[in-house]
Amino acid sequence: MISSRNPMKDKVAIAAAATTGFQPRNTERSRASYAAQACIQVLRDCGLTAADVDGISGSTPPAPELQTILGIPEISWFAEPVIPFVNQLSAAVSAVHSGLCEVALVYHAAYREAWSTASALKDPFRRPLSPGVSPGPETIFGGVGYTAWASRYMYEYGVPKEHFGYVAINGRTNAAANPAAAMHKPLTMDDYLSARMIRWPLCMLDMDVPVDGADAFVVTTAERARDLPHPPVLVQAAALGMVDRHEEDQTPSLRQHGQQVVVETLKAKSDFWIDDADVYFPYDGFTIITLNWLENVGYCGPGEAGHFIKEHWDDKTNRILINGRVPVNPHGGALSEGGTQGSGHVREAVHQLQGLAGERQVPDARRAIVTAGGFFFNAQGVTLRRD
Amino acid sequence: MDELISDEELVTRFPGHTLTRDNAAHYRGRLAHRLVINRCGDCGTWRHPPKPVCPACWSWNIVPTEVSGQGSIFMTVFLHQGPPAEGVDYSTPYPLITVALDEQEGLRFTSTVVGAAGDAIRIAERVELDWIERSGTPLPVFRLASTTAGSSAAGTSTTAAVTEAGR
Numbered sequence: 001m002i003s004s005r006n007p008m009k010d011k012v013a014i015a016a017a018a019t020t021g022f023q024p025r026n027t028e029r030s031r032a033s034y035a036a037q038a039c040i041q042v043l044r045d046c047g048l049t050a051a052d053v054d055g056i057s058g059s060t061p062p063a064p065e066l067q068t069i070l071g072i073p074e075i076s077w078f079a080e081p082v083i084p085f086v087n088q089l090s091a092a093v094s095a096v097h098s099g100l101c102e103v104a105l106v107y108h109a110a111y112r113e114a115w116s117t118a119s120a121l122k123d124p125f126r127r128p129l130s131p132g133v134s135p136g137p138e139t140i141f142g143g144v145g146y147t148a149w150a151s152r153y154m155y156e157y158g159v160p161k162e163h164f165g166y167v168a169i170n171g172r173t174n175a176a177a178n179p180a181a182a183m184h185k186p187l188t189m190d191d192y193l194s195a196r197m198i199r200w201p202l203c204m205l206d207m208d209v210p211v212d213g214a215d216a217f218v219v220t221t222a223e224r225a226r227d228l229p230h231p232p233v234l235v236q237a238a239a240l241g242m243v244d245r246h247e248e249d250q251t252p253s254l255r256q257h258g259q260q261v262v263v264e265t266l267k268a269k270s271d272f273w274i275d276d277a278d279v280y281f282p283y284d285g286f287t288i289i290t291l292n293w294l295e296n297v298g299y300c301g302p303g304e305a306g307h308f309i310k311e312h313w314d315d316k317t318n319r320i321l322i323n324g325r326v327p328v329n330p331h332g333g334a335l336s337e338g339g340t341q342g343s344g345h346v347r348e349a350v351h352q353l354q355g356l357a358g359e360r361q362v363p364d365a366r367r368a369i370v371t372a373g374g375f376f377f378n379a380q381g382v383t384l385r386r387d
Numbered sequence: 388m389d390e391l392i393s394d395e396e397l398v399t400r401f402p403g404h405t406l407t408r409d410n411a412a413h414y415r416g417r418l419a420h421r422l423v424i425n426r427c428g429d430c431g432t433w434r435h436p437p438k439p440v441c442p443a444c445w446s447w448n449i450v451p452t453e454v455s456g457q458g459s460i461f462m463t464v465f466l467h468q469g470p471p472a473e474g475v476d477y478s479t480p481y482p483l484i485t486v487a488l489d490e491q492e493g494l495r496f497t498s499t500v501v502g503a504a505g506d507a508i509r510i511a512e513r514v515e516l517d518w519i520e521r522s523g524t525p526l527p528v529f530r531l532a533s534t535t536a537g538s539s540a541a542g543t544s545t546t547a548a549v550t551e552a553g554r
Contacts, residue, residue, distance in 0.1 A: 135403035
């Protein structure tokens with residue numbers, strides 16, 4: 001049952017966002033060092049010190065570890081939600097709104113690990129203490145699930161692989177203007193179609209880039225954020241949507257999974273939707289996820305995302321520009337900035353709304369929609385507006 | 388006899404799998420070459436993976452019940468790489484299928500296909516349950532209905548070349 005009740009609307013702000021930038025290789029640094037760097041940077045950007053922080057939300061590294069890394073003297077609240085990142089963010093927003101804390105440090109460090117890239121194991125510091133035993137390949141649990149649903153998408157809607165390719169090309173074009181991005185080399189449709197197949201029907205360029213790096217945020221009350229150096233970005237609504245039978249192979253259909261719940265919830269709790277959004281951030285951990293988000297948020301009907309993208313493709317800049325105006329993942333997304341499990345999408349949304357997005361800046365961006373995550377346990381979204 | 392093995396031995400037969408009180412009957416069924424899915428003894432709803440209670444009516448009368456193994460392919464994946472497993476060579480892309488079981492709309496089971504390759508493995512194709520052994524433990528798999536005994540025409544696809552689509 002979806003409710004429109006939303007007492008926290010516009011009461012809590014993201015005061016600042018910072019990133020270390022992302023590297024598509026095993027760097028000679030720890031995950032904790034990236035988290036620490038992003039957190040220190042975002043606190044300094046706000047003119048805050050460790051003593052100003054009384055809440056922490058983050059899971060990689062765990063929040064208690066981060067407190068002692070940064071020497072934060074006392075906190076009254078912390079959380080370690082599972083990814084993707086709207087979970088970390090919305091936990092902090094509700095904690096600030098309810099009074100569990102007043103200044104929450106929220107972060108996510110992406111790190112190349114065995115689950116995202118086998119080459120992580122070349123680094124002895126990344127090898128797990130006790131290597132897991134595989135149950136065998138006969139499962140679509142985890143990322144394989146998106147590949148399976150991509151086969152279903154192609155079957156049900158009769159669409160070609162090129163429709164997935166548009167998403168990859170859009171991300172790469174946008175990443176070229178983002179100094180924090182891992183991938184900058186431009187991409188053609190031929191590059192996409194000839195890329196190494198990993199799990200048919202998805203190839204290497206359908207999957208996000210495993211990276212090292214971190215994002216961090218300061219979340220506080222709207223009142224307090226107005227006294228800090230950057231324009232506050234107000235959180236209108238957040239949603240973490242799931243449907244029953246959300247296991248990868250039991251999920252009801254492409255038209256009935258977590259994303260539809262997220263969309264209905266955000267629409268019920270927010271003052272604006274896609275017609276009034278200036279920039280849109282659909283998750284792109286796999287290209288199929290982005291196609292489905294475009295359909296589910298209402299830009300087009302089921303199976304029409306590829307046609308929609310073609311129709312709204314800006315040939316001059318070689319990327320999506322919805323109605324000639326709204327860019328999609330202008331930072332390059334998980335596919336080309338790096339696989340940050342959504343923190344990159346939120347960070348870029350904040351920078352766009354603060355007017356801090358550099359050469360990627362959308363003129364006078366006031367409202368942003370972030371729809372993070374995929375179909376199963378992990379469909380999420382947040383609507384943001386400039387104060 | 389397999390139904391009588393101890394919990395201790397049952398767990399050791401399925402390394403890498405998370406066995407629980409709720410799915411033990413499913414795994415015991417595998418050892419006897421029976422694909423066992425939880426069914427509600429009151430409302431009749433099937434549910435997989437196993438739950439401790441019926442999610443449809445909250446009855447605790449859960450009856451692990453053998454399914455026919457008949458169904459149709461709902462989704463397909465061809466793995467060009469994957470975890471090491473006995474008898475699996477990814478140089479020929481390894482097929483995974485999620486099968487819509489005939490017992491109930493939306494009830495699905497995921498495994499591989501044997502006796503077929505490449506383009507023969509398509510969504511909506513009818514399949515039947517079969518069993519192979521991996522490291523001495525039975526693994527439920529599927530076979531295209533068109534390749535089972537009595538139908539030799541399509542039965543030669545085992546060696547079908549990998550298609551240009553990269554399957």
